[in-house]
Amino acid sequence: MDLKFSNAEASAEERDAVDRLLGAGDGGWHGGERDEQDHRRAHTGHAARSRRHFVMEALHAVNDRVGWISPGALNYVGKRLSVAPADVYSVATFYALFSTHPRPKRIVHVCTDIACMARGSKAVCADLEKRLGPASADNGWKHSPCLGVCERAPAAMAVEAGDPPHEHLIGPATVDAIALALEDGPAALAAEAPPAMAVPQAGQDGLMLLKRVGRVDPDSIDDYLATDGYAGLRRAFEMQPGQVISEVKDSRLMGRGGAAFPAGIKWESTAKQPATPRYLVCNADESEPGTFKDRAILEGDPFALIESMTIAGYAIGAERGFIYLRGEYPRAHRMLHNAIDTARERGFLGNDIQGSGFSFELEIRRGAGAYICGEETAIFNSIEGYRGEPRSKPPFPFEAGLFGKPTVVNNVETLCNVPLIMRMGGAQYARIGTEGSTGPKLFCVSGNLVRPGVYEVPFGATLGDVLTLAGGVPQGRKLQAVLLGGAAGGFVRADELNIPLTFEGARANNTTLGSGVVLAFDDTVELPAILLRIARFFRDESCGQCVPCRVGTVRQEEALLRIAHNRRDTAAKGRDIGLLRDVGLVMKDSSICGLGQAAWNAVESAIDRLGVLEKSP
Amino acid sequence: MNAPYPVTPVQQVTIKIDGEDVSVPEGSTILTACNAAGKDTPTLCYGDTLTPKNACRVCMVELKGSRVLVPSCSRKVSPGMEVMTDTERVRHSRRLVLELLGSSVDLSTTPRIPEWMQRYDADPDRYGERSGESLTRDIHEPGEHHAGNGYVAATMSQPDKIDNDLYVRDYSKCILCYKCVDACGTQWQNSFAIQIAGRGFDSQISTEYAAELPDSACVFCGNCVEVCPTGALSFKSEYDMRAAGTWDESQQTETTTVCTYCGVGCNLNLHVQDNKIVKVTSPHDHSIGHGNLCIKGRFGFVHVHSRSKEGSDS
Numbered sequence: 001m002d003l004k005f006s007n008a009e010a011s012a013e014e015r016d017a018v019d020r021l022l023g024a025g026d027g028g029w030h031g032g033e034r035d036e037q038d039h040r041r042a043h044t045g046h047a048a049r050s051r052r053h054f055v056m057e058a059l060h061a062v063n064d065r066v067g068w069i070s071p072g073a074l075n076y077v078g079k080r081l082s083v084a085p086a087d088v089y090s091v092a093t094f095y096a097l098f099s100t101h102p103r104p105k106r107i108v109h110v111c112t113d114i115a116c117m118a119r120g121s122k123a124v125c126a127d128l129e130k131r132l133g134p135a136s137a138d139n140g141w142k143h144s145p146c147l148g149v150c151e152r153a154p155a156a157m158a159v160e161a162g163d164p165p166h167e168h169l170i171g172p173a174t175v176d177a178i179a180l181a182l183e184d185g186p187a188a189l190a191a192e193a194p195p196a197m198a199v200p201q202a203g204q205d206g207l208m209l210l211k212r213v214g215r216v217d218p219d220s221i222d223d224y225l226a227t228d229g230y231a232g233l234r235r236a237f238e239m240q241p242g243q244v245i246s247e248v249k250d251s252r253l254m255g256r257g258g259a260a261f262p263a264g265i266k267w268e269s270t271a272k273q274p275a276t277p278r279y280l281v282c283n284a285d286e287s288e289p290g291t292f293k294d295r296a297i298l299e300g301d302p303f304a305l306i307e308s309m310t311i312a313g314y315a316i317g318a319e320r321g322f323i324y325l326r327g328e329y330p331r332a333h334r335m336l337h338n339a340i341d342t343a344r345e346r347g348f349l350g351n352d353i354q355g356s357g358f359s360f361e362l363e364i365r366r367g368a369g370a371y372i373c374g375e376e377t378a379i380f381n382s383i384e385g386y387r388g389e390p391r392s393k394p395p396f397p398f399e400a401g402l403f404g405k406p407t408v409v410n411n412v413e414t415l416c417n418v419p420l421i422m423r424m425g426g427a428q429y430a431r432i433g434t435e436g437s438t439g440p441k442l443f444c445v446s447g448n449l450v451r452p453g454v455y456e457v458p459f460g461a462t463l464g465d466v467l468t469l470a471g472g473v474p475q476g477r478k479l480q481a482v483l484l485g486g487a488a489g490g491f492v493r494a495d496e497l498n499i500p501l502t503f504e505g506a507r508a509n510n511t512t513l514g515s516g517v518v519l520a521f522d523d524t525v526e527l528p529a530i531l532l533r534i535a536r537f538f539r540d541e542s543c544g545q546c547v548p549c550r551v552g553t554v555r556q557e558e559a560l561l562r563i564a565h566n567r568r569d570t571a572a573k574g575r576d577i578g579l580l581r582d583v584g585l586v587m588k589d590s591s592i593c594g595l596g597q598a599a600w601n602a603v604e605s606a607i608d609r610l611g612v613l614e615k616s617p
Numbered sequence: 618m619n620a621p622y623p624v625t626p627v628q629q630v631t632i633k634i635d636g637e638d639v640s641v642p643e644g645s646t647i648l649t650a651c652n653a654a655g656k657d658t659p660t661l662c663y664g665d666t667l668t669p670k671n672a673c674r675v676c677m678v679e680l681k682g683s684r685v686l687v688p689s690c691s692r693k694v695s696p697g698m699e700v701m702t703d704t705e706r707v708r709h710s711r712r713l714v715l716e717l718l719g720s721s722v723d724l725s726t727t728p729r730i731p732e733w734m735q736r737y738d739a740d741p742d743r744y745g746e747r748s749g750e751s752l753t754r755d756i757h758e759p760g761e762h763h764a765g766n767g768y769v770a771a772t773m774s775q776p777d778k779i780d781n782d783l784y785v786r787d788y789s790k791c792i793l794c795y796k797c798v799d800a801c802g803t804q805w806q807n808s809f810a811i812q813i814a815g816r817g818f819d820s821q822i823s824t825e826y827a828a829e830l831p832d833s834a835c836v837f838c839g840n841c842v843e844v845c846p847t848g849a850l851s852f853k854s855e856y857d858m859r860a861a862g863t864w865d866e867s868q869q870t871e872t873t874t875v876c877t878y879c880g881v882g883c884n885l886n887l888h889v890q891d892n893k894i895v896k897v898t899s900p901h902d903h904s905i906g907h908g909n910l911c912i913k914g915r916f917g918f919v920h921v922h923s924r925s926k927e928g929s930d931s
């Protein structure tokens with residue numbers, strides 16, 4: 001391939017950042033000695049091209065080191081990986097955490113999403129505006145979509161580019177902490193709350209998915225081994241891969257990421273494909289507003305995911321797995337890294353695991369601020385080093401997924417049920433929960449509640465049960481509404497607490513569990529403002545590929561803004577609600593992926609179920 | 618000689634379109650079947666020489682058993698499919714896609730738009746007054762935008778990009794169909810000069826850091842201009858004539874000839890107005906170039922006009 005680059009050169013620092021990831025380059029193009037042959041074109045051949053999947057990590061390396069991606073650095077990444085500069089630019093400009101123009105090394109991303117709105121993010125932002133000026137990279141702070149720290153809302157993430165870079169989640173965020181992070185760097189902040197803080201039940205008996213959180217040292221494989229760790233993998237190795245799949249099918253485990261697809265069927269159809277290699281992808285790009293359960297597992301029990309993925313890899317015949325982790329989870333990243341390295345050292349990853357003859361490798365790829373990358377095909381594009389645009393289906397991932405090969409994509413929570421299934425057997429596991437929804441389930445309970453956090457209950461608990469576990473709304477307040485399933489989910493009324501939080505129960509009540517979000521709003525919250533934030537979220541997170549979503553999300557936000565600015569004109573409001581329905585229907589019917597198809601769900605349910613816009617004065 | 622290739626006869630697949638049986642070769646798309654059945658289906662991002670990107674969603678049809686509508690331009694037929702092309706849902710979807718595009722993009726040079734707008738009763742004006750030119754569309758801040766008060770409908774409107782003598786990029790007219798990107802990339806030209814930059818509504822076709830074309834990897838083959846469905850990309854000659862008000866397709870003739878620059882044998886369609894070549898296209902069904910040309914065949918026609926100038930012997 002014959003690529004053309006501009007004359008912009010990377011600085012020594014930028015080159016070093018990339019070289020540490022990719023190794024030193026071998027020619028003038030690659031940071032080595034220049035010779036006569038090195039003109040303005042790169043002839044990098046197939047070997048480099050097949051490394052395109054390092055694009056995201058290479059951009060991270062530069063962005064995390066100097067704070068932005070300069071033309072020279074972009075050229076260098078392109079040359080090293082044999083990707084055209086326009087292509088690298090198209091990737092770099094897709095992700096919110098990357099910047100293609102200069103910006104300060106220290107930035108604080110302040111969450112303004114719905115869970116934080118319910119808990120005072122507006123006041124924090126107002127104070128920040130007074131102290132630092134309006135939100136902008138140049139002023140050191142930016143608004144952010146949900147950071148996945150809803151239990152400690154309002155949340156913020158402080159980052160500092162450098163060697164090493166620093167990243168720090170702040171929750172609850174205060175203006176003083178944010179100012180300190182900007183003045184003295186995130187390292188000056190008090191340590192992050194321990195992972196168990198996200199799990200109010202931590203340490204209780206009877207937990208299955210969360211049993212180690214807060215009880216073991218998440219960095220210690222010995223702790224893990226001492227608490228049934230790797231018993232599931234041992235059990236799996238006693239079986240043929242096909243039997244492992246049978247057990248998972250018997251368990252009737254359904255995907256926990258939102259789509260609720262039977263995991264066993266997914267594994268089986270992938271394992272049956274003749275094409276090899278097959279891949280396993282763990283979707284840890286938890287970005288649905290109000291979702292933070294995967295973070296609790298990753299920070300509190302990271303080895304559980306490694307074991308689960310090893311079992312899944314064994315079952316489907318994959319030798320390589322990728323964990324796609326959202327870019328806003330720095331601590332989870334550190335812990336996963338440690339867990340993978342330790343597992344490899346101790347023979348639980350790599351060649352011939354525990355003498356079983358099965359070999360399996362795991363790699364982490366970090367997202368960089370794009371909700372859409374949680375879509376099961378967008379995740380492939382992002383891992384492969386492309387823009388995180390969903391692919392059209394068919395073909396489905398089990399036929400042609402990552403690198404065009406048969407692939408299983410599972411969410412973190414889904415995978416972490418697998419060792420349980422191995423240990424107890426599929427049939428026994430299926431006894432937990434209800435007929436249509438088996439097993440334990442994690443709920444991300446946040447908003448105006450006394451004890452927000454991740455809660456584990458067996459399937460079958462009602463919405464009211466879960467709210468009670470979290471202590472209900474604070475004294476003196478009244479529950480106004482609950483959002484189930486996140487921004488892509490739907491609202492239910494305060495008098496609907498009997499809804500069983502099962503897949504079938506949600507369906508029967510015309511709502512959804514989605515990713516397990518239970519976000520409670522009390523009577524102090526202005527729901528029209530929440531709807532606007534949801535509309536803004538989808539407008540910002542649409543990948544832009546298809547017209548219904550790219551333009552529809554814009555028109556949806558505009559109509560809601562008009563309604564908010566012009567509450568008294570009922571005729572105009574009626575027209576705008578009609579317009580919202582028209583736009584909502586085309587998004588639902590004709591968008592390429594689930595983002596666009598669900599972008600109107602919450603607004604629709606707020607209008608039809610809560611009567612929010614009709615009522616608002 | 619080796620044994621002859623086993624000849625697999627192409628199977629015919631029969632599907633129902635609006636209740637009537639239609640047979641098309643296996644591997645065809647629903648769009649092909651719709652065409653065979655005489656159903657006039659609007660398309661924008663579909664290109665006869667490109668892999669369907671199914672991004673515009675104007676060609677959607679209802680497929681029995683499918684929760685959502687499906688893009689006819691890319692979905693392959695399978696036996697027994699039942700497709701509906703004119704249900705309330707389909708009409709709604711097409712109307713809304715046309716409205717959403719019409720309210721955000723300048724479709725004045727996109728063929729057939731008025732006809733479709735009328736057929737589907739689309740009213741792009743109901744989204745409010747359109748926003749004026751933005752000067753910041755090439756600065757990308759994915760994940761954030763300035764929302765305003767909702768009374769102005771956001772658009773693609775922006776200054777035209779005139780940075781060379783051969784073709785102009787007027788992205789106010791761009792529907793982000795990806796055809797130019799695909800033509801410039803692996804599907805045809807392999808120059809990789811342009812890509813989509815940014816995200817969502819703020820996406821733009823762009824070179825790296827919006828560099829001007831002469832500084833980019835562009836080789837000026839004009840194959841992007843050839844596939845652009847909206848006139849966002851146009852010959853500088855066409856652009857100038859439109860600006861002067863002299864562009865008149867009814868006064869143009871098209872002559873197909875073979876390019877004389879080299880021996881490959883690409884076909885050229887010369888569009889001539891007032892005895893002057895005003896643009897050059899290439900037949901998409903031609904087995905050599907499939908509509909693609911190089912800079913010489915596409916733009917190297919200026920010398921023809923110097924024929925009768927002073928100093929020549931004609």
Ligand code: SF4
Nearest residue numbers: 543545546549593596
């Ligand atoms: S629905 Fe939205 S996010 Fe999904 S492909 Fe279309 S534009 Fe992208």
Ligand code: SF4
Nearest residue numbers: 791792794795797845
């Ligand atoms: S410039 Fe033309 S071909 Fe390219 S995306 Fe826009 S409309 Fe499509």
Ligand code: FES
Nearest residue numbers: 662671673674690
């Ligand atoms: S023509 Fe089919 S989606 Fe655009």
